[in-house]
Amino acid sequence: MRRVIAAQRMQNVTFSASQAVIRRARELRRQGVDVIDFGTKGATPKHALDEAARMLSTPEASAYTDVRGLPALRAAIVRKLARDNGLSADSDTEILVTLGGKEGVFTALLALVDRGDEVLIEDPGWLAFEPMVRLAGATPVPVPLDETRGFRFDLDRLAASITPRTKVFILCNPHNPGGRVLSRAELEQVAALAERRDLIVIADEAYEHFVYDGRRFVSLATIDGMRERTVTVQTVSKIFNMFGWRVGWAMADKRLLEPMLAVHSHSVTCPTSFAQAGAAAVLDGSVCEDDRPIPEVVARYQAQRDAIVRGLRAIPGVSCVLPEGAYFVFANVSRFGLSSAALSAQLLETAHVATTPGSAFGALGEGHLRLVFNSPVAEIERGVARLGEALGRFGVRA
Numbered sequence: 001m002r003r004v005i006a007a008q009r010m011q012n013v014t015f016s017a018s019q020a021v022i023r024r025a026r027e028l029r030r031q032g033v034d035v036i037d038f039g040t041k042g043a044t045p046k047h048a049l050d051e052a053a054r055m056l057s058t059p060e061a062s063a064y065t066d067v068r069g070l071p072a073l074r075a076a077i078v079r080k081l082a083r084d085n086g087l088s089a090d091s092d093t094e095i096l097v098t099l100g101g102k103e104g105v106f107t108a109l110l111a112l113v114d115r116g117d118e119v120l121i122e123d124p125g126w127l128a129f130e131p132m133v134r135l136a137g138a139t140p141v142p143v144p145l146d147e148t149r150g151f152r153f154d155l156d157r158l159a160a161s162i163t164p165r166t167k168v169f170i171l172c173n174p175h176n177p178g179g180r181v182l183s184r185a186e187l188e189q190v191a192a193l194a195e196r197r198d199l200i201v202i203a204d205e206a207y208e209h210f211v212y213d214g215r216r217f218v219s220l221a222t223i224d225g226m227r228e229r230t231v232t233v234q235t236v237s238k239i240f241n242m243f244g245w246r247v248g249w250a251m252a253d254k255r256l257l258e259p260m261l262a263v264h265s266h267s268v269t270c271p272t273s274f275a276q277a278g279a280a281a282v283l284d285g286s287v288c289e290d291d292r293p294i295p296e297v298v299a300r301y302q303a304q305r306d307a308i309v310r311g312l313r314a315i316p317g318v319s320c321v322l323p324e325g326a327y328f329v330f331a332n333v334s335r336f337g338l339s340s341a342a343l344s345a346q347l348l349e350t351a352h353v354a355t356t357p358g359s360a361f362g363a364l365g366e367g368h369l370r371l372v373f374n375s376p377v378a379e380i381e382r383g384v385a386r387l388g389e390a391l392g393r394f395g396v397r398a
Helices: 017-030 046-056 071-085 100-112 129-135 155-160 184-196 254-267 273-283 294-313 340-351 377-394
Strands: 095-098 118-123 139-146 166-172 200-204 230-235 248-251 328-332 368-372
Touching: 017 340, 046 273, 071 095, 071 248, 071 273, 095 100, 095 254, 100 129, 100 166, 100 200, 100 230, 100 248, 100 254, 118 129, 129 139, 129 166, 139 155, 155 184, 166 184, 184 200, 230 254, 248 254, 294 328, 294 377, 340 368, 340 377
Parallel strands: 118 139, 118 166, 166 200, 200 230
Antiparallel strands: 095 248, 230 248, 328 368
8 A cells, every 4th residue: 555645735834833722722721721812702793693593494504505605695795895895896706705714815826826926925924825825836935024114014125026927915904913904005005016017916804894093994906906906805704703604705806706716616615504694694784793883892902902912011021013903912022032832832831821933924923922812801911911920930031
């Protein structure tokens, strides 16, 4: 019998670091350990649960939906895009319902890039982008982000990263893990460069609702010239606390969406029918997690952000940028003299505080830990106090 050997493309692809932390935290909890991961969220909206349960009682729940997604959900997505993002779309030819936003990004890459193509990714950037690019057969090209400027990229350095083989730029906005939110003026600069160098942009907008301090979120596809060259990826996972429902969508011009639809039809067919029904209900509703209005929940997240940043900055040796959006803080812990992977592991095993090592987010993520701030302020303060006590035992290097 032939030995089982992984495909060549798997040489630089490993298991997700964030999922590894989640798995270990669950194991510890099953052993009775009190693990703090700052991830306690409010309940999924009741009308999503009700609509999913209603569909479960019908014959349609057991059938495949349209490969593009339930017609009712695609119609709700079109209304949502017009209402929240200022975008118009055809529900039949420009919307694809996906297994979360993650599948939307991966399907776009599989459909749009070839071996030998290059894809620009941010460094630090979301930890799944680089493996996705490699699995699609293309070459990831990191674009350095400047921590001193709130994890923004220098446009000249972005332009210098483009070669004749560059086809796609993946832009995460609001940014995971750094929390940056690009202004319309900044997006216009990205758009001008994309048009000049003929790039397709995959815009990961999973955290679109989470913007703070009076900022306004702007979808890249609303910028002149970008509608036809942008794949916009969004999801119900975050603001509605529907992570496990695995429902997201991609919106793109028909010429970009058609090859994505073909990939999707051969890989997943469609997301779960009753999960799609629940997603349609929340998109047409006026509340998010805990059945509360979105502005109220976002204001709560801003208070949680302030609490975690205040607490982290009070720990000797720790510094962090104030996130403008999303719900992550990317804390600089380089002064403790350990790799981010080693430090993250020790904090989980000894202090029972779950963080994700910054090295998972790219070379420039080393020396950082990513923490979420989904939890109520009291839980955040308890976790940061535990974190500070543990870090105090490591000692700060000059």
